Amino acid sequence: MFSSLAVASTVLLGLAASSSAGIAHSRATTPFDGQYIDVNSGNDATEWWWVQAGAPAAEGEFPPSLHVTFYQGYPISALREVAGGANAPENYIVINGAFPNGTVFAYNLVASSSLVTSSGGVISGNWNGAGSFTNSLSKFTLTLDSPEVTGTLSITSNAPHHFGCNTTAGPYFTSAIPSGASLNAAEEIFYNQLGWATSQPGGSASVDVTLDGTRFKFHGQGYHDANWMPQPIDKFIDDWYFLDAQVGPFDLSAVWAKISGATREFTTGFLQRDGVILQNQCSVLGSKTDDFVTITPYGLGFDEPSGVNVMKGFILEYTLADGDEYRFNVSGESLVLDQSIYHRWVGPAVGGRVGGKQYSGIVMYDWLNPSLTPYNG
Numbered sequence: 001m002f003s004s005l006a007v008a009s010t011v012l013l014g015l016a017a018s019s020s021a022g023i024a025h026s027r028a029t030t031p032f033d034g035q036y037i038d039v040n041s042g043n044d045a046t047e048w049w050w051v052q053a054g055a056p057a058a059e060g061e062f063p064p065s066l067h068v069t070f071y072q073g074y075p076i077s078a079l080r081e082v083a084g085g086a087n088a089p090e091n092y093i094v095i096n097g098a099f100p101n102g103t104v105f106a107y108n109l110v111a112s113s114s115l116v117t118s119s120g121g122v123i124s125g126n127w128n129g130a131g132s133f134t135n136s137l138s139k140f141t142l143t144l145d146s147p148e149v150t151g152t153l154s155i156t157s158n159a160p161h162h163f164g165c166n167t168t169a170g171p172y173f174t175s176a177i178p179s180g181a182s183l184n185a186a187e188e189i190f191y192n193q194l195g196w197a198t199s200q201p202g203g204s205a206s207v208d209v210t211l212d213g214t215r216f217k218f219h220g221q222g223y224h225d226a227n228w229m230p231q232p233i234d235k236f237i238d239d240w241y242f243l244d245a246q247v248g249p250f251d252l253s254a255v256w257a258k259i260s261g262a263t264r265e266f267t268t269g270f271l272q273r274d275g276v277i278l279q280n281q282c283s284v285l286g287s288k289t290d291d292f293v294t295i296t297p298y299g300l301g302f303d304e305p306s307g308v309n310v311m312k313g314f315i316l317e318y319t320l321a322d323g324d325e326y327r328f329n330v331s332g333e334s335l336v337l338d339q340s341i342y343h344r345w346v347g348p349a350v351g352g353r354v355g356g357k358q359y360s361g362i363v364m365y366d367w368l369n370p371s372l373t374p375y376n377g
């Protein structure tokens with residue numbers, strides 16, 4: 001099933017009813033990579049464990065990558081509709097990626113149930129009939145075990161796990177809200193109920209899977225985080241970018257989001273070097289004079305399959321609290337997913353401290369644009 005574009009695009013279009021999620025655990029008792037909210041067929045909540053690994057392209061080839069997401073519920077309303085509406089499975093694993101020759105693949109492994117538990121500091125997730133994972137925070141390993149896809153992906157973490165806002169107190173973006181600001185309904189969900197926990201900000205990764213009988217093996221860099229929210233993303237976000245890269249001694253990530261009906265734009269920036277955090281912040285764009293990030297798309301291309309204009313890359317600029325500046329130029333080489341509202345690329349990344357030694361590495365980034373806001377370069 002390597003014709004991912006057709007296959008994957010059947011995974012997008014429609015709507016869903018709404019209701020809200022219950023809280024499964026109080027914050028104090030939820031393990032870092034554990035189950036944060038209750039997702040079931042009677043609510044519209046979603047929670048997922050996202051894992052990706054990629055490696056720089058060899059000469060004349062494309063960067064190999066494997067992206068695996070363990071889902072409960074649906075991140076986009078349309079996905080539930082396409083997957084069967086009221087009969088859509090609640091638990092499934094989505095797999096995407098690209099071979100070194102540039103051919104992309106996609107799979108959707110349906111599980112009969114899922115369970116995420118914690119024991120002795122290790123989180124275990126089991127998606128019955130499809131796959132499983134374990135996470136000790138220093139090491140993440142997933143196993144795929146379905147009729148079409150088998151094998152493993154593991155990441156040995158080289159940086160501290162973290163929430164998005166330079167706090168160990170909680171996984172929400174609440175601290176980014178300007179004091180005294182009143183939030184619209186979408187912002188209320190975005191800032192106070194969209195959870196994000198990054199367990200592996202970066203680390204060496206090993207992939208060894210078999211896809212419909214084809215062995216796919218590489219060593220590269222990996223990343224793993226988890227998200228949860230009471231409503232699908234398209235109910236409260238118009239447009240967003242998420243980027244993660246490993247460049248020489250640096251691991252970095254950044255988010256830009258345009259929240260529905262809001263004028264405030266939101267960003268996060270994470271940058272660490274050799275295990276030392278240089279920046280870990282979330283903020284409203286333009287609200288800070290230091291300790292912030294800018295995420296600027298560049299270039300203009302037309303993506304035929306999805307029928308929309310796309311960027312060729314991004315410039316990520318980190319201004320630290322002490323004024324130091326770091327800049328990274330990342331660009332897309334493998335287009336792993338292309339749908340009108342969702343694109344994902346893997347490609348080269350170069351950068352470092354401005355005026356300092358420059359390194360090269362690999363980036364994986366996503367553009368999610370439920371509002372179909374045009375990009376014009």
Ligand SMILES: *[C@@H]1O[C@H](CO)[C@@H](O)[C@H](O)[C@H]1NC(C)=O
Pocket residue numbers: 099101102103214
């Ligand atoms: C690319 O590589 C994969 C895996 O080896 C293979 O299945 C596929 O047919 C190749 N594509 C082309 C266009 O050669």
Ligand SMILES: *[C@@H]1O[C@H](CO)[C@@H](O)[C@H](O)[C@H]1NC(C)=O
Pocket residue numbers: 162165166167168277278279280321
């Ligand atoms: C917050 O950021 C500083 C650097 O600006 C870093 O030293 C510290 O570890 C960070 N704390 C958390 C909880 O991420």
Ligand SMILES: *[C@@H]1O[C@H](CO)[C@@H](O)[C@H](O)[C@H]1NC(C)=O
Pocket residue numbers: 313315329330331
């Ligand atoms: C970023 O890299 C691309 C090529 O990968 C190059 O064309 C572009 O000029 C670079 N931009 C900056 C600002 O360095």
